[in-house]
Each structure stands twice: as structure tokens, then as C-alpha cells.
Amino acid sequence: MIKINDHFLDLKNSYLFSDISKRVSKFQKENPDREIIRLGIGDVTKPLSKTVVKALHNAVDEMASSETFRGYGPEQGYEFLIDKIIEFEYKPLGINLERSEVFISDGSKCDTGNIGDILDVSNTVAITDPVYPVYLDTNVMTGRSKIEFLPCNQENDFAPSLPKEKADMIYLCLPNNPTGTVLTKDQLKVFVDYAKANKSLILFDAAYESYITEENVPHSIYEIEGAKEVAIEFRSFSKQAGFTGTRCAYTIVPEELIGYTKNGGAINMHSLWLRRQSTKFNGVSYIVQKAAESIYTPEGQKEIKEYISYYMENAKIIRDGLESIGIKTFGGVNAPYIWLKTPGNLSSWEFFDLLLNEVGIVGTPGVGFGDEGEGYFRLTAFGSRENTIKAIEKIKKMTF
Ligand code: MLT
Numbered sequence: 001m002i003k004i005n006d007h008f009l010d011l012k013n014s015y016l017f018s019d020i021s022k023r024v025s026k027f028q029k030e031n032p033d034r035e036i037i038r039l040g041i042g043d044v045t046k047p048l049s050k051t052v053v054k055a056l057h058n059a060v061d062e063m064a065s066s067e068t069f070r071g072y073g074p075e076q077g078y079e080f081l082i083d084k085i086i087e088f089e090y091k092p093l094g095i096n097l098e099r100s101e102v103f104i105s106d107g108s109k110c111d112t113g114n115i116g117d118i119l120d121v122s123n124t125v126a127i128t129d130p131v132y133p134v135y136l137d138t139n140v141m142t143g144r145s146k147i148e149f150l151p152c153n154q155e156n157d158f159a160p161s162l163p164k165e166k167a168d169m170i171y172l173c174l175p176n177n178p179t180g181t182v183l184t185k186d187q188l189k190v191f192v193d194y195a196k197a198n199k200s201l202i203l204f205d206a207a208y209e210s211y212i213t214e215e216n217v218p219h220s221i222y223e224i225e226g227a228k229e230v231a232i233e234f235r236s237f238s239k240q241a242g243f244t245g246t247r248c249a250y251t252i253v254p255e256e257l258i259g260y261t262k263n264g265g266a267i268n269m270h271s272l273w274l275r276r277q278s279t280k281f282n283g284v285s286y287i288v289q290k291a292a293e294s295i296y297t298p299e300g301q302k303e304i305k306e307y308i309s310y311y312m313e314n315a316k317i318i319r320d321g322l323e324s325i326g327i328k329t330f331g332g333v334n335a336p337y338i339w340l341k342t343p344g345n346l347s348s349w350e351f352f353d354l355l356l357n358e359v360g361i362v363g364t365p366g367v368g369f370g371d372e373g374e375g376y377f378r379l380t381a382f383g384s385r386e387n388t389i390k391a392i393e394k395i396k397k398m399t400f
Helices: 006-010 016-030 050-063 079-093 108-118 133-142 185-198 269-280 286-296 298-324 348-359 385-396
Strands: 102-105 125-129 147-151 169-173 201-205 231-236 249-252 258-260 266-268 329-331 337-341 376-380
Touching: 006 133, 016 348, 050 286, 050 298, 079 102, 079 286, 102 108, 102 269, 108 133, 108 201, 108 231, 108 249, 108 269, 125 133, 169 185, 185 201, 258 269, 266 269, 286 298, 298 329, 298 337, 298 385, 348 376, 348 385
Parallel strands: 125 147, 125 169, 169 201, 201 231
Antiparallel strands: 102 249, 231 249, 258 266, 329 337, 337 376
């Protein structure tokens, strides 16, 4: 008899964004003439930049010639990309990394899920609430059931408190998805100090760091002293350079990071992740890594800056528009997400239905990210300028 992984039965029926997409498809089928503006899933809408497209074409040409063709690449990623990441992303922050500490991958969603392979099922887990659903779901799938939620709400200014129970693993996503809020360096230091004192691991998702506009907001957890001993950092080209459909990301596992065996023996976690990746993953394609590398040319950097400002201008349009009709908003200053308090005390899903049915706008119900998200709603700044303006003008005409 085939036995399934019973833990899958502990999951909610479907993944949040698949659920939304099914509801929207149904609406579209029933209302084929209605225009729909999608500000739900955080998927980018601007095409790849000229420099990236050129790099892709060149890499394809290389693959077409027997002199320059490449098969399997190095499992951790090509040095040409790893070196650029170290030089452009970390050196300016005063962080020194070895090549061996950077693992190129096909996405932070996969990495934040897969990292669980090297962590014991008995670990206690602290997860902020609301939260990007992947952290919770992947732990549930594995059977890690001792989970403490750290509420983030208006009362605590979206700054989670330390876990009440001793946590072995702590997930932090900063700038935050879904609330778009951030922690200062001092606030983040509290978590690093906690992790050091309790031999915990911080899983730090920095997928949105390139959207930070304010000073004193850490771009990397390694800006905090001692963080290399306790943290793994996840970063991605998806939101930074429009790679959601192209797929390229990286994870930093410092050599100093120590985990413990059941008997309390200290083990270098870097070697475990290397073993996991070289066994289950064959790397990101050469073509895509060349595309990612191209964002570190002067022209590539200029394009990326323009790209990010375009979305951040959308964020401002959304915030200003909603605030002008008395809807309270959060985020959208250091992140491409706007977290709003639903008007008229509507529940998250009631507001979702209202927006979809009345004005054809798709957002994400806050409660889909956790109980603390009830009564909130997320809009993304990743739409086109035209659609963002249109959506906000439509919402401004609604009565709640
Ligand atoms: C989101 O909408 O929360 C993100 O796009 C999901 C993701 O990056 O996987």
C-alpha cells in the first residue's frame, strides 16, 4: 500500500494565489465583457530591460556554437555571477562574502521551502503573522507542527515581538510581504541577539530589499553584527529585475553558520546545504545566469533603478489615492506592497468580492496571509502605470 505524506492533509485546501486565480477565472467566465485589473499576486508587468534581453540573446548564440556551448554548470552557480553579487550587493554594505557562501538558484520561493530539508522536523518555528504563505505551508508539509505566530499589526507598528516559547527557526521577511513594512537595524538586532543567545536560526527573506528608500533600514541581515553565525539570507532577481518568469535568485549560507545534531554536536550548515543542492538541484541555466549578470553593468544598473522607481511611483499613486478617500494604508515606501485597512469593517474576502464585482479589481485578501491579516487587504505596485491609475480612480468612486 502506498502511504502518502499525511502532513499534506493538514494544509489549507489550496495555495492562496491559486485560490484567487481560480475565483478570478470563474468571474471572467461569467462576465466575459468585464475588464479586470490585476493588482493581486506580486508579479511584475514591465518587460525585461534592453541589457538583460541582449545578454540573453548573446548567451543563446554561445549555446549554439560548439566552441562555446555549455552543459551542466557548477551546482552553486557560475563564478561570473557570484562575484558580481558579492561586489555589487554586499561589498557596498560592508559585508564580505566568500564565493562558496553564495548559492545561485531558480527562486526564493523554492529556496525558502527547500531549506527545510536540512532542518529537523522537531524544531520549533516562529513565523510572523501575516506572512508569505510559503513559510508556513512548507513547514506543515514536512510535519513541523510546533509553530508560534508572531502577530504584526497596527498596535505594534508591524514589528513582531520575540517568540514567547523558545524558537529554533525564525522566519523574517523584510521589507515585509504582505505588509510592506520594515524594521530598523536596532529592531532587527534584537532578533539576531535572540538567535545567538538561543542557538536559533533566522531565515531572512530579503526579496524586496531593492525597494528600500529610507535610511537605517537594513538591506541585508548581515549588516547586523554576528548575524553570519545565525542567519541564512534569501534574495531574488524576480522583483529586482523582473525575473519572475525568467527565474534566478540566490541564497547566502555563511561558513560561520552552525547547526546542531540531536546529540548537540556542532555542524557547519553550509556543508549540509551544499550537499542538498548538489544532490537535488542541477543549477540555473547558463543563459539565465548571464542575463542576471548583465544587471551589474552600468547600463543594467541604470535600467534597474528606473524599473524600481516606476513601481515605487505606482505605490505612491495607490497610497495617496486610498488615503485621499480615508482608507488607512501601510507599506509602499520601502516595498512594492500596500497593505490597507478595509473600509466599513469589511472582512478581507468581502472586500475582495466587492472590488472584483463592482470595479473588476483583483487584490489579495489579508486574511489569506494569516489570521492577523483579517480586515486588511494587499494591493501590489507591480501593475502598469495605466492600470494602477485606472484602478485607483475606480476605487475612489466607490462608496463603502
Ligand atoms: C506574492 O504575491 O506574494 C508574491 O508574488 C509571491 C511570490 O513571490 O512567490
